[in-house]
Amino acid sequence: MASRSGAPKGVWTPRREAYLMGLVAALPTLPYLLTVVGAGVPRFGLFGDVALLEQATRHAWSGGALLGPYSRFHWHHPGPLFFFVVAPFQRAFAPSSTGLYVGTWLVCAASAAALVTSTRLLARRAHAVAALIVVLAWLAAFGNVSANPWNPLVVTLPLMTFLVSAAMLARGKTAAAPLAAFFGALAAQTHIATVSTVGVCAFAAVASFFVHARRRRGSASAPLLARADRRRLAVAAVITLVVWAPPVVEQLTAEAEGNLTLVAAFFRHPPAPRRPWGDALVDWATATSWLPERLARGTLAREAYLPMVTRWDAMPARATPTAWTIALAHLALLAVSGFAAKRRRDGASLALLAMGALASVVAWSSLRAVVGTSYYYLAFWTTAGGAVGWLGVLSTAASAARSAGLARPRLSARAQRAVAVAALVACAWTTAAQTAWLSRSPAAPMSYPLARDALREAHADLRARLGSERTAVVHVEGAWDVAQAMVLELEKDGVDVRVPRAERWLYAGVRSPDGAPQPLHVWFSTAALPLERARCLDAPATHGEISTYTSPRDLGPCE
Numbered sequence: 001m002a003s004r005s006g007a008p009k010g011v012w013t014p015r016r017e018a019y020l021m022g023l024v025a026a027l028p029t030l031p032y033l034l035t036v037v038g039a040g041v042p043r044f045g046l047f048g049d050v051a052l053l054e055q056a057t058r059h060a061w062s063g064g065a066l067l068g069p070y071s072r073f074h075w076h077h078p079g080p081l082f083f084f085v086v087a088p089f090q091r092a093f094a095p096s097s098t099g100l101y102v103g104t105w106l107v108c109a110a111s112a113a114a115l116v117t118s119t120r121l122l123a124r125r126a127h128a129v130a131a132l133i134v135v136l137a138w139l140a141a142f143g144n145v146s147a148n149p150w151n152p153l154v155v156t157l158p159l160m161t162f163l164v165s166a167a168m169l170a171r172g173k174t175a176a177a178p179l180a181a182f183f184g185a186l187a188a189q190t191h192i193a194t195v196s197t198v199g200v201c202a203f204a205a206v207a208s209f210f211v212h213a214r215r216r217r218g219s220a221s222a223p224l225l226a227r228a229d230r231r232r233l234a235v236a237a238v239i240t241l242v243v244w245a246p247p248v249v250e251q252l253t254a255e256a257e258g259n260l261t262l263v264a265a266f267f268r269h270p271p272a273p274r275r276p277w278g279d280a281l282v283d284w285a286t287a288t289s290w291l292p293e294r295l296a297r298g299t300l301a302r303e304a305y306l307p308m309v310t311r312w313d314a315m316p317a318r319a320t321p322t323a324w325t326i327a328l329a330h331l332a333l334l335a336v337s338g339f340a341a342k343r344r345r346d347g348a349s350l351a352l353l354a355m356g357a358l359a360s361v362v363a364w365s366s367l368r369a370v371v372g373t374s375y376y377y378l379a380f381w382t383t384a385g386g387a388v389g390w391l392g393v394l395s396t397a398a399s400a401a402r403s404a405g406l407a408r409p410r411l412s413a414r415a416q417r418a419v420a421v422a423a424l425v426a427c428a429w430t431t432a433a434q435t436a437w438l439s440r441s442p443a444a445p446m447s448y449p450l451a452r453d454a455l456r457e458a459h460a461d462l463r464a465r466l467g468s469e470r471t472a473v474v475h476v477e478g479a480w481d482v483a484q485a486m487v488l489e490l491e492k493d494g495v496d497v498r499v500p501r502a503e504r505w506l507y508a509g510v511r512s513p514d515g516a517p518q519p520l521h522v523w524f525s526t527a528a529l530p531l532e533r534a535r536c537l538d539a540p541a542t543h544g545e546i547s548t549y550t551s552p553r554d555l556g557p558c559e
Contacts, residue, residue, distance in 0.1 A: 014120060021128055022117035024423060025135045026109040028430040032147035033105045035438050041097040044455040044489060045447040048481035053149050054100045055488045056080070056508040060087040064509025066250035067259050068189050069151040073271070073371070074505060075262040077151065079189030079247045082107070083508075086149075095492045101444050104149040107186070111157035112139070114179060115164050122173040123348035123395075126402040130394035131164065132423055138387050140430045141294040144307050144437050145380075148445035151190045152377045153310060159187040159194050159384040163359050164391070166201050167351035170208035172216070174229040177236035180205065185243045192263065193369075193381055197362045201355060208351075272371050279374075280367035282319045284360065287379040288330055288386040289323035300433050305441040309380040314373050334389055337396040346399050353392030359385030454544030455482065459489050461541050462522065462548060471516040472497045473554070476506065478531030479524040482546055486524070500554070513554075523549040 046054060052070060059065040060083040068077030086103030093099035112135050120128035138160070139146065145153045162184040168176035180202065188198040213224055225233070251258030257265075290309070294300065299308075319327070334357050341349040363382040370378055401415075443449050466472055472490060474497060476483045487507060490497040498519070501512040513519050525531035525540065525547040534540070536555060540547035 017125070018117045018120035018128065021120055021132050022113035024427050025116040025132055026113040027427055028136065028139045028143055028434055029105060029109045029112065029146045031431065031434045031438055033102065035442065036098060036101040036105065036147060036444055039442065041101055041444045041447060042452065043096055043492065044452045044459065044485070045444070045449050046097050046488065047448055047451065047485045050149055050446045051485040051488045052506065053151065054090065054097055055484070055491065057083045057086050057090045057100060058491060059509035060084050061091065062509060066246040070506050071192070073266055075266060076259050077190060077192050078195065078263070079185070079244060081186050081243050082151065082154065082190045085186070097444070097447070100149050101147050104154055105147045107154060108146045108157050111161045111183065114183070115161040118168065118176060118179055119164060122168040122176055124399065124402070126398035127348045127352070127395040129419055129423070130391055130398045133394060133426070134387055134391040136423070136426045136430050137295050138291060138383070140300060140433055141291050142307070142309060142383070143300060143430065143434045144303055145310060145445070146434070148310065150310065150446055152193070153380060155187040155191045155194050156381050156384050158183045159197065159381060160387055162187055162198060163201060163355050163384060163388045164352065166205035167355040167388070168348070170205040170355065171347045171351045172209060172212045174232035177232050178239055181236040181239040182243070185240065189243070189247070191381065193366055193378070196366050197359050197385065200362050201359055204358060205355070267369070270369070270371060274368045275370060275374070277368065280364055282317070283315050283367045283374055283379050284364045284382060285319040285327035286316060286323050287382045288360070289326035291383055291387060291390065292326055293322060301436055303437055305443070309376055312375045312377060315376060315379055330386065330389060333393045337393045340400065341396045344400060344403070346396060349392055349396040349399055352388060352395055356385055356389030356392050360389060451545065454546045455485055455489070457543035458482070458541070458546045458548050459486060461543065462486070463493070463495070465550060466495065466520060470518045470520045471513070473513045473516065473519045473521045474499055475521060475523050476503050477523055477533065479526040479529040479546070481529065482524040482526060486522070519552070521551045521554050525549065
């Protein structure tokens with residue numbers, strides 16, 4: 001008897017198997033969704049960068065978010081695709097901040113599932129098993145960033161999915177093109193560090209695809225591409241045009257210089273010389289060793305509330321002997337596996353190895369562009385290229401083992417069952433590791449529940465001062481993280497909140513105080529971020545760690 005799909009009943013088709021493997025890959029992220037939805041992320045818990053991310057997401061509906069997250073160098077990351085993906089969830093859970101985290105979880109879970117599912121559909125089972133192992137290993141090492149919306153972190157899994165899709169496209173699989181277009185744009189628009197990797201690897205994939213297409217063409221009169229290939233590439237082109245339209249519109253309609261012009265000028269004339277190749281290599285080697293080293297040591301189970309890869313601690317000036325050993329072993333395995341895959345004509349593994357190696361080389365070059373101190377979170381995204389390299393190594397070995405097992409069907413069947421059981425055990429262990437970390441750190445990542453009461457009280461006091469006639473003009477001087485949180489919370493109340501014209505670039509859709517009725521200028525101060533002009537202002541209203549200063553007019557330099 002046949003099923004609706006036409007396959008014999010009880011037989012696993014590649015499509016069914018692909019979806020099941022994708023589900024297993026995404027399952028370890030489920031504890032984050034259950035925690036966020038179960039406990040919620042109430043108002044007044046987000047400060048600084050994450051508050052700005054939610055504030056920009058709120059403006060995606062009105063067209064006010066045409067750019068990506070802000071940069072400390074007074075420009076924005078290229079595009080708002082992350083905001084548009086998360087916006088429906090933000091709206092569904094408003095006015096809490098829960099939706100921002102649900103949307104972030106979806107980005108990470110969908111990236112993991114799409115990576116494994118597409119590998120099974122576009123390559124062989126052995127390659128998909130390798131992809132599943134690498135995704136589970138990555139989550140076992142870094143899973144506690146799976147629901148973290150901070151843009152330097154959220155790009156890593158989408159970048160991995162892009163690289164795998166680009167590898168599949170390079171070997172002629174046009175079904176991977178739409179995935180590559182979407183996940184590549186998601187990574188590149190959300191953090192500019194990934195732009196060069198996405199651009200170079202996309203160009204290499206497209207060039208390789210057309211070279212292979214010419215070789216496969218039977219005669220000069222035959223069409224270069226089949227109809228299905230043209231249709232899939234057209235879908236990828238439409239996705240690219242749509243998702244890149246907002247930053248182009250901003251560039252063409254900007255009052256002064258567009259964001260793309262500012263970004264180009266920044267990299268054309270950087271504020272500091274590019275870092276030496278040797279320093280960038282140390283960062284690359286250190287980051288490349290994180291995945292196997294953290295996996296072997298079970299670091300996730302002991303991780304603090306702020307995971308190591310999310311911290312703004314400086315990267316070490318020298319890589320450890322362990323890091324160098326792992327990095328050199330990684331390079332050696334890439335070379336040996338590439339030779340083996342080429343001899344065996346294992347095109348899928350060869351493409352994955354090449355894409356992982358290319359991404360690592362570009363990442364090494366990109367790390368030279370870091371201005372100032374190189375922090376852990378600035379190097380975290382480079383683990384994507386390393387992970388895809390490990391995927392190529394494993395897929396080469398798995399594919400060779402599969403070919404050897406074909407000669408012994410009974411042994412091959414037993415090996416397949418053993419691999420399935422091992423994958424399920426690994427999934428269960430990885431999921432348990434995430435649950436254990438959440439049991440010690442139940443708050444949403446990058447939220448600050450201990451400061452929630454102080455912000456809520458400061459917000460209530462400011463609302464009382466504003467009444468129904470005054471307009472808040474919030475300044476970032478002083479405690480900038482509180483100021484950004486206050487803009488978000490006032491917007492949630494429907495209050496007409498403004499910011500100084502010179503600070504509008506930080507926010508999405510916030511107006512300047514020009515023409516505002518009865519403006520009330522507001523500054524904040526905390527012990528960590530004191531307000532220097534406090535001596536020129538009246539006594540503050542203090543709530544916990546937050547001190548609020550107000551003035552009916554803007555102040556110039558405080559003498």
